[in-house]
Amino acid sequence: MDLALDSSTIIYLDNAATTFPKPKEVLEAALDAYTRFGVNPGRSGYDLCLMASELVETTRKELTRFFGGAHPERLVFAYNATDALNVAIQGILESGDHVVTTTIEHNSVIRPLNHMARERGVSVKYVPVGNDGFVDPAEITRRLRRNTKLVAVNHGSNVIGTIQPVAEIGKACRDRGVLFLVDASQTAGVVPIDVEGMGIDVLAFTGHKSLLAPTGIGGLYVREGVGIRPTRFGGTGVNSVNPYHLEEYPYRLEAGTGNVLGIAGLHFAQAYIAKRGMENIYRHEMELFGRLQGGLAATEGVTLHGTTSLENRLPVLSFTLAGRDPADVGTMLDVDHNIAARTGLQCAPLIHRQMGTGERGTVRLSVGPLNKESDIEAVLAAVAEIAADANV
Ligand SMILES: Cc1ncc(COP(=O)(O)O)c(C=O)c1O
Structure with a gap:
């Protein structure tokens, strides 16, 4: 196992699994x-x-x-x-x-x-x-x-x-x-x-x-x-x-x-x-999240699951891409773009069944306190590229 991997080059959007890096x-x-x-x-x-x-x-x-x-x-x-x-x-x-x-x-x-x-x-x-x-x-x-x-x-x-x-x-x-x-x-x-x-x-x-x-x-x-x-x-x-x-x-x-x-x-x-102030941390995450959600909503082939309201919510979203298995999207984000995301059912099978994603799940992106605007731009560009490839 390569324990010398440089984590600073990874764009981490799996903060709902665990926040990373820690301060x-x-x-x-x-x-x-x-x-x-x-x-x-x-x-x-x-x-x-x-x-x-x-x-x-x-x-x-x-x-x-x-x-x-x-x-x-x-x-x-x-x-x-x-x-x-x-x-x-x-x-x-x-x-x-x-x-x-x-x-x-x-x-x-x-x-x-x-x-x-x-x-x-x-x-x-x-x-x-x-x-x-x-x-x-x-x-x-x-x-x-x-x-x-x-x-x-x-x-x-x-x-x-x-x-x-x-x-x-x-x-x-x-x-x-x-x-x-x-x-x-x-x-x-x-x-x-x-x-x-x-x-x-x-x-x-x-x-x-x-x-x-x-x-x-x-x-x-x-x-x-x-x-x-x-x-x-x-x-x-x-x-x-x-x-x-x-x-x-x-x-x-x-x-x-x-x-x-x-x-x-x-x-x-x-x-x-x-x-830092808990409300400032939340505001920071939600500002980045607003851009992330808006960008994905405007990407052809992307379906966002659940509410798109920014009220009463955490900076966590689930999406699927037409013509692509969520697990494959996760692998492409990882291998081709160095982006860490979570795919599948995220240990919550009942809500997936209710959303109609109970079989293959979704791709989940979640923003954390140390994410930057450039992380969001990178993931939006990556999803757009994967979506364009899926549509040809
Ligand atoms: C809503 C919810 N409940 C419980 C857990 C379990 O947390 P832990 O793995 O720290 O026990 C998680 C972790 O993903 C979660 O998101």
């Missing part, structure tokens, strides 16, 4: 902290251990504040959003429970729910989103039953970028005493989230997308009073004499040694986001 100052600061005190936090009383623990607890507090929470101990770390969603879904649901979710979910929600249905007697209703990719909150409330324990909704789509009206859904759930789980994988770090104001009971996030940390870190914020059964047990570093896992947060949902380098990344990325 240099974030990685440098995280590596410096890990070099100086990357020991096992919370296990001992020597100085290095106290420093590592302080980093973890400070980051818990920062993220709690960032998400509008009130109790830092209820911010629990996991490996990524998938892991966090599994902790939540498997820890909340029991046999006989009913769940309402949507067709715009990622497999990290769909698959745990389907396993709970097949193996634990949970029933699941997938509410279709509208043709524009937005879910109607009234459609969710209409499907609630006496035994509905959970509503699970993807905040921002990794396929077509739509941002769902979670505050409205959250209010409806709160009024009816149903738990509300939000998958904020695509939105955390670039779209404001206020768990209290939006009626969110459980928020799942991943560190490596817009929160700008390395891979391998994510977590949950669990509102006070929400019960999640631990499904993993083991060492916590405290109260080792107890034969059972600790019930109190954050230990309740954390087992084993955490990702200290990842948490350091989250900590320094919080400073980066605060300095």
